[in-house]
Amino acid sequence: MTCLDPWVLLLLLLLPVLLLNRTTNFYFKICFYCVLCVVFSVVACVVCFLRHGGRTVRNMSIIKRFVRIFKYFYGLQLEMKGAEKLHEDKPCVIISNHQSILDMMGLMEILPRNCIQIAKRELLYTGPVGLIMYLGGVIFINRKRTSTAMSAMEEVGNILVQKNLKVWIYPEGTRNGSYDLLPFKKGAFYLAVQAQVPIIPVVYSSFSSFYQPEKKIFTSGKIKVEVLDPIKTEGMTVDDIPKLLETCHSLMRETFFRISDKLNEKGTNGSTSQPVQ
Numbered sequence: 242m243t244c245l246d247p248w249v250l251l252l253l254l255l256l257p258v259l260l261l262n263r264t265t266n267f268y269f270k271i272c273f274y275c276v277l278c279v280v281f282s283v284v285a286c287v288v289c290f291l292r293h294g295g296r297t298v299r300n301m302s303i304i305k306r307f308v309r310i311f312k313y314f315y316g317l318q319l320e321m322k323g324a325e326k327l328h329e330d331k332p333c334v335i336i337s338n339h340q341s342i343l344d345m346m347g348l349m350e351i352l353p354r355n356c357i358q359i360a361k362r363e364l365l366y367t368g369p370v371g372l373i374m375y376l377g378g379v380i381f382i383n384r385k386r387t388s389t390a391m392s393a394m395e396e397v398g399n400i401l402v403q404k405n406l407k408v409w410i411y412p413e414g415t416r417n418g419s420y421d422l423l424p425f426k427k428g429a430f431y432l433a434v435q436a437q438v439p440i441i442p443v444v445y446s447s448f449s450s451f452y453q454p455e456k457k458i459f460t461s462g463k464i465k466v467e468v469l470d471p472i473k474t475e476g477m478t479v480d481d482i483p484k485l486l487e488t489c490h491s492l493m494r495e496t497f498f499r500i501s502d503k504l505n506e507k508g509t510n511g512s513t514s515q516p517v518q
């Protein structure tokens with residue numbers, strides 16, 4: 242043990258220097274985020290097992306309590322608007338923009354009760370993080386096999402109304418840190434029309450005012466979250482899906498530009514998405 246002491250001392254001396262340097266500070270914060278996810282997942286897994294004995298959406302209330310602590314480590318403020326629209330005790334499909342792994346903080350801040358999420362299958366294999374997602378009732382889809390992904394989502398559609406569930410989907414289908422929304426995938430809209438439940442769009446402002454991975458910037462900051470009005474799908478058929486998708490996309494895009502930090506307004510002229518400069 243004693244032979245390690247000079248190294249520990251050196252690390253302690255270097256720590257302030259590492260934290261003051263923008264690049265090392267960035268990597269430190271990202272690594273720390275992963276460490277938090279893993280450590281909290283281990284603890285949360287134990288709590289979930291003891292409380293509910295296995296996989297259930299009710300475990301999300303436990304997971305939420307843990308993830309909600311993260312923002313204090315990062316000096317992040319979340320400003321909510323219209324959150325009450327999510328808490329109506331009715332099934333619905335919630336769609337939101339997906340910028341980064343940091344989204345988990347924003348998700349857990351506003352996640353209503355009885356709300357399952359759709360995630361890519363690869364996340365199941367991230368050790369304790371995968372296990373906590375599994376225990377929380379997350380539905381994993383294989384994006385490489387559209388037909389199996391579609392049938393997994395169809396099953397969700399079958400139980401949504403019956404079990405009075407909500408489902409949270411990132412319709413961009415992948416993380417997108419550019420200053421625009423990607424075109425939407427269609428699964429969420431098929432699901433809402435199939436189950437004849439409303440779609441509630443949720444928009445998170447651009448993280449680029451405090452988080453720019455390309456420039457290794459990660460400071461404290463504010464995330465604005467706006468929950469838009471529910472969009473009814475009653476009476477709609479598969480033929481109405483393209484228009485429904487377009488309506489949701491343009492509403493969310495308008496909101497994204499309105500609530501995002503104007504200082505970083507790149508690519509807002511209606512053209513294709515551009516990376517944050």
Ligand SMILES: CCCCCCCC/C=C\CCCCCCCC(=O)SCCNC(=O)CCNC(=O)[C@H](O)C(C)(C)COP(=O)(O)OP(=O)(O)OC[C@H]1O[C@@H](n2cnc3c(N)ncnc32)[C@H](O)[C@@H]1OP(=O)(O)O
Nearest residue numbers: 278281282285307358360361387390414426427428429431
């Ligand atoms: C305690 C501490 C803990 C710390 C740790 C935190 C733990 C937190 C715990 C828990 C939080 C969990 C949160 C997880 C978050 C994860 C985020 C992600 O993983 S995002 C990636 C996955 N999400 C998606 O991909 C979106 C859903 N995707 C879709 O809906 C797609 O539409 C999909 C996969 C079904 C198909 O995708 P396609 O890439 O093939 O593209 P398309 O254009 O949508 O569809 C192709 C064709 O199929 C038809 N189609 C699609 N869906 C259909 C359907 N249901 N029925 C019939 N046709 C359908 C379409 O009409 C289209 O056909 P035509 O080209 O128009 O002819």
Ligand SMILES: CCCCCCCC/C=C\CCCCCCCC(=O)OC[C@@H](O)COP(=O)(O)O
Nearest residue numbers: 275278279341342345366367368370414415416
């Ligand atoms: C035994 C294996 C151990 C592996 C340990 C890995 C530890 C991982 C630790 C922390 C990761 C925190 C992940 C939090 C959840 C993030 C959800 C997320 O944002 O997933 C990305 C997904 O939306 C889209 O993925 P792509 O942009 O398409 O790619």
